[in-house]
Amino acid sequence: MPNPETESPQLRRERLAGLTAAALVCAALPSVALLVADTPTTDERKVAVTSFVGWLAAGALLPMLYWSRYRALGFATYFAPVWLVAVVWCVAVVHGEWPGWAHGLPLGVIVGALARGRRGPQPGEETTAILFAAVLGGGVAWLFVSRGRPFDPAGYYLMAVAMVLVAWTATRLFRPWFELSLEPLVWLAYAIRGRGPGLANFPQTGPCLVIANHACWMDPGFLGKVIPRPITPMMTAAFYDLPGLRRIMVAFGVIRVPEKAIKRDATELQDAIAALDRGECVVIFPEGYLRRTEEQPLRRYGQGVWQILKARPNTPVFACWIEGGWGSYMSYFNGKPTKNKPRDVRRPILVGVSEAETIPHDVLTEHLKTRIYLMNRTIAARAYLGLPELPRFEVTAKGDDTRPDEAEALS
Incomplete structure (x- = not known):
């Protein structure tokens, strides 16, 4: 159960939605x-x-069969308008x-999407809301029956409910709908x-850090595809600030990286630490730097990841290798x-995900x-993809964080 004081705003919004x-x-x-059920005969x-x-x-x-629990929430956003159309059709066209099928299917998809996509619910709050709604709905239904005229008032009541449902899911479940689309x-x-032990027990809530090699622009999307929860990646200002894209990045909570030389007090590092404090899954x-040559599959890591982990040393880390x-x-x-x-057309992409590890003190x-x-x-995560091993990196006598055979290339 998430701590209300540190719960991610995104998770809180999703849970409320x-x-x-x-x-x-x-x-x-x-x-x-x-x-x-209001038909003339018992049969x-x-x-x-x-x-x-x-x-x-x-x-x-x-939605229960859909691979991603989180993105399954997007089905609710899709099918709420479908049910609204069904209600309007019954009230305005078929008259009674x-x-x-017109109501069972869309309502079933919405119920399944919400059940499949729930993350970190607070049972007392959830049970109270659903029981209250069920009692309210039962009371309204009884009112229609007692008056003997269920069609007109019930239809307009359901139309109002459907409209609110459409507006709520469209605004509050925008991200899973967008990713699903x-x-x-x-x-x-x-x-x-995706392959590897890290995917089997990946936490649905709570702070974690995902690190990976960087070979193409789509790497965050590849990780987002296999990781079973929303991720909080970083993006350089050159892309983040593009017209139209910025609003989506803000809605998704993407961390903006200014176009400047790396500094120890970089604001993006503080933003990443704050995201971990909110219980988010940060991707870095x-x-x-994007890969540039065939001969150098992995460049030297910067100090940023160390700064983050130094500030939050108990953060579980998932090391990944993206191939393709x-x-x-x-x-x-x-x-x-x-x-x-x-x-690219159906280009094979493999993502090896190691199990969670807290970096030793x-x-x-x-x-x-x-x-x-x-x-x-x-580079050890390559083993989950059946790839050949790469030589391990070591600290040389000069203090460089390189492999001996790549000292010149990484200098």
Whole structure:
């Protein structure tokens, strides 16, 4: 259970959005069930109720089968307008007929998405909201029945609920909806697979730091694809400040890196530490530089990652290796990104993720030890992808954090 004082604002917004959406659905279900079951004969009533329950269960199964728990929340944003259309159609067009499939399917998808995507709920708060909504919805349904005219008042009541649900999910669940919408484009360009022990028990909440090699512009997206929770990456100001993109980056909580020489008191490092304090999953490419050559798969790590871990030494670290980015359309292979290369179509991308590790205290005492340690942890993640080992980095007699055979290249 997250600590309310340190809970990520993003997680808090998602949890509030989920609770509100669940409450709205629970408030509407009794009235929907009443309208669907309001048929002339007992046999027709049984068929209508069975159809409604069946479509409700089928709809709930769809997001449950989706690979990403977090992005499954985006299904709620998609299907809330579908249900609104169904309600308007029943009120304004068919005048009193409420087919079970038209309401069971979208409501089921919304319920399944909220159940699949919940992260770090507070049980007391969640139970209270849903029970209150169910009682409210049951009371409204009883009011319609007692008056003997369920169609008109119930229809307008459900229309109002559906409108609120659409507005709430569109504004509060924008990020999972946006990422879910990009999935088809990402699928066309890349075949991304994650491997390694770190993925099996990746924490759904709480602070953690993900580090990886950096071979192309799309590396944050590759990590975001395999990591089962929203990530907080860093982005240089050259991209962050692009018109249109900035608003999305702000909404996603991306950390802006100014276009300047690296400094020990860099504001982006303080932003990263603050994100960890809020319980976020921070992604950093410690090289601070895109790969440029075939011969040098990993450059020397900067001191930034050490500064972050020195400030928060108990942070679990996941070291990753991304294979397949070098040579892609977004890499510096054979020229600048997007130049002299064909566009990527189902390009294989493999991401090896090590298990969580807290960096030993004796390593964190010196920045060189920390940087070399993390560089070696990064290349060790290649083993999860079946790739050949690379020589380990070591501190040379001169104090350089290099491999002996690459001292000149890394100087």
